[in-house]
Amino acid sequence: MAMVDYYRPLRLNQVDSSLQEEIKQACGVDVELCLECGKCTGGCSNAHIFDLTPRKIVQLVKLGDEKRLLNMDSLWTCVSCQLCVDRCPSHIDIPRVMDYMREKARKKNVKAQRQSIEIFHDLMLDSIRKTGRVAEAPLALKHNLRTRQYLKDADLGRRMFFKGKLNPFAPKVKNVKQVQDLFAKTIDKKEG
Amino acid sequence: MAIAYYPGCSLHSMAHEYDVSARLVSERLGIDLQEVSDWNCCGATAAHSLNHKLAVGLNSRNLNLVKDMKLDKITTPCAGCFSRLKTASLELKDPAMRESLKDLGIISEGAETVQVAHLLQVMLEEVGLDKIKQNVVKPLKGLKLAAYYGCLITRPRAIAQFDDPEQPMALDNLLQALGAETVQWSHKAECCGGGFAASDTAIVVDLGGQILEAARQAGAQALVVACPMCQANLDTRQQAIEVDRARKYGLPIIYFTQLMGLAFGFTPKQMGLQRMLVNPSQLLALHS
Numbered sequence: 001m002a003m004v005d006y007y008r009p010l011r012l013n014q015v016d017s018s019l020q021e022e023i024k025q026a027c028g029v030d031v032e033l034c035l036e037c038g039k040c041t042g043g044c045s046n047a048h049i050f051d052l053t054p055r056k057i058v059q060l061v062k063l064g065d066e067k068r069l070l071n072m073d074s075l076w077t078c079v080s081c082q083l084c085v086d087r088c089p090s091h092i093d094i095p096r097v098m099d100y101m102r103e104k105a106r107k108k109n110v111k112a113q114r115q116s117i118e119i120f121h122d123l124m125l126d127s128i129r130k131t132g133r134v135a136e137a138p139l140a141l142k143h144n145l146r147t148r149q150y151l152k153d154a155d156l157g158r159r160m161f162f163k164g165k166l167n168p169f170a171p172k173v174k175n176v177k178q179v180q181d182l183f184a185k186t187i188d189k190k191e192g
Numbered sequence: 193m194a195i196a197y198y199p200g201c202s203l204h205s206m207a208h209e210y211d212v213s214a215r216l217v218s219e220r221l222g223i224d225l226q227e228v229s230d231w232n233c234c235g236a237t238a239a240h241s242l243n244h245k246l247a248v249g250l251n252s253r254n255l256n257l258v259k260d261m262k263l264d265k266i267t268t269p270c271a272g273c274f275s276r277l278k279t280a281s282l283e284l285k286d287p288a289m290r291e292s293l294k295d296l297g298i299i300s301e302g303a304e305t306v307q308v309a310h311l312l313q314v315m316l317e318e319v320g321l322d323k324i325k326q327n328v329v330k331p332l333k334g335l336k337l338a339a340y341y342g343c344l345i346t347r348p349r350a351i352a353q354f355d356d357p358e359q360p361m362a363l364d365n366l367l368q369a370l371g372a373e374t375v376q377w378s379h380k381a382e383c384c385g386g387g388f389a390a391s392d393t394a395i396v397v398d399l400g401g402q403i404l405e406a407a408r409q410a411g412a413q414a415l416v417v418a419c420p421m422c423q424a425n426l427d428t429r430q431q432a433i434e435v436d437r438a439r440k441y442g443l444p445i446i447y448f449t450q451l452m453g454l455a456f457g458f459t460p461k462q463m464g465l466q467r468m469l470v471n472p473s474q475l476l477a478l479h480s
């Protein structure tokens with residue numbers, strides 16, 4: 001697990017407002033309104049395992065430190081629980097900023113420190129791309145194979161099977177072409 | 193009352209009992225749930241995590257299908273789907289967003305007017321507690337329950353526009369109307385780890401463990417949920433949580449629709465209670 005650096009002050013050695021402007025344009029989130037009150041970090045579900053906490057993330061946007069934002073582990077361990085934005089007196093939508101930076105990390109080919117989370121997202125999207133829907137059991141199985149955890153949850157799988165919880169049949173959207181078009185024109189679109 | 197019904201992927205597989213119980217109790221209450229024909233996955237955490245436009249596009253397609261059904265309201269029992277649908281419907285109010293979806297081949301004119309409500313919200317706001325009480329034939333007397341809301345039914349308030357995100361009461365009020373007692377507790381609206389059950393189990397064991405511990409300390413006999421992800425995390429990971437915390441919890445994780453059904457006189461089998469991993473039968477014997 002990444003080292004938590006709560007007590008190290010951020011170094012103000014780089015101030016570049018272009019990222020701040022970019023996020024304002026793309027997400028409608030104005031980090032300039034941050035009061036540094038720390039309510040976001042105080043409420044955050046996962047701050048205790050974040051390498052950079054939400055308040056610091058907002059500061060890094062202000063400082064334009066894109067490199068740290070694209071590489072941080074928090075980008076992938078944020079559970080999108082919406083606590084931070086809900087409690088922020090300035091309504092700064094941190095999960096939206098997280099989504100934006102994740103999308104950017106993908107475009108720039110910056111890999112997640114925690115591969116298993118990124119792989120899971122990818123497999124889920126693969127399933128939607130192919131059939132328009134997600135079948136949970138095959139998805140979990142594929143994830144185990146891709147992350148080489150061949151025996152992960154074997155016992156849980158057995159218990160769930162006997163409860164009739166595992167449906168091996170993949171459901172499918174009839175007009176799946178429409179869904180595939182959506183993928184082709186967004187996430188699968190080549191830049192340029 | 194006809195409402196478009198969006199079950200979402202979980203209710204068609206792992207959470208089958210949530211789908212069945214939701215349909216049966218809705219029918220009993222005179223709500224005509226019409227499943228959205230040919231709906232697609234809302235994209236869950238994966239789509240919005242990696243591509244904003246894809247996430248809005250996927251949900252716009254579903255909202256459009258509701259328009260095609262000539263209905264003006266959609267409901268879903270899943271907190272995750274609810275959040276994705278509602279976020280998209282609010283984004284679509286922005287003409288620039290609608291314009292940008294046109295080149296995705298999604299004509300979304302009118303889709304932004306479709307109202308989105310979680311099924312719990314429909315029960316409280318459309319049906320009402322009075323009518324629910326009138327349908328109770330077997331009150332849940334003697335049950336002490338922790339109402340667990342999780343994140344997305346009420347948060348962020350600007351999107352969910354339902355109940356109080358810090359001290360929600362909708363589910364408590366519903367369970368009390370069914371005759372049960374609900375406990376006051378600290379973790380009503382904390383996060384269970386959402387979609388991370390398979391991808392980073394340690395996160396779910398950590399966050400879910402805090403929730404189960406808080407429910408135990410409050411003296412609850414079971415947790416009641418309104419989301420298939422919350423259910424799966426707290427139920428299927430409970431054994432791992434027990435190992436992690438060296439404590440036996442044995443807390444059943446039950447859908448609110450299952451309890452409504454029991455109070456309305458449906459059998460535990462009809463409500464699919466035999467499908468839960470942490471067996472609630474002992475608890476329900478209290479009630480029979």
Ligand code: SF4
Pocket residue numbers: 033034035036037038039040041054055058084087088089090091092
């Ligand atoms: S809660 Fe909002 S204003 Fe306060 S530190 Fe966090 S982002 Fe800034």
Ligand code: SF4
Pocket residue numbers: 040043044045046047054077078079080081082083084085094095
């Ligand atoms: S959405 Fe992410 S950053 Fe915000 S409180 Fe939840 S886990 Fe923390």
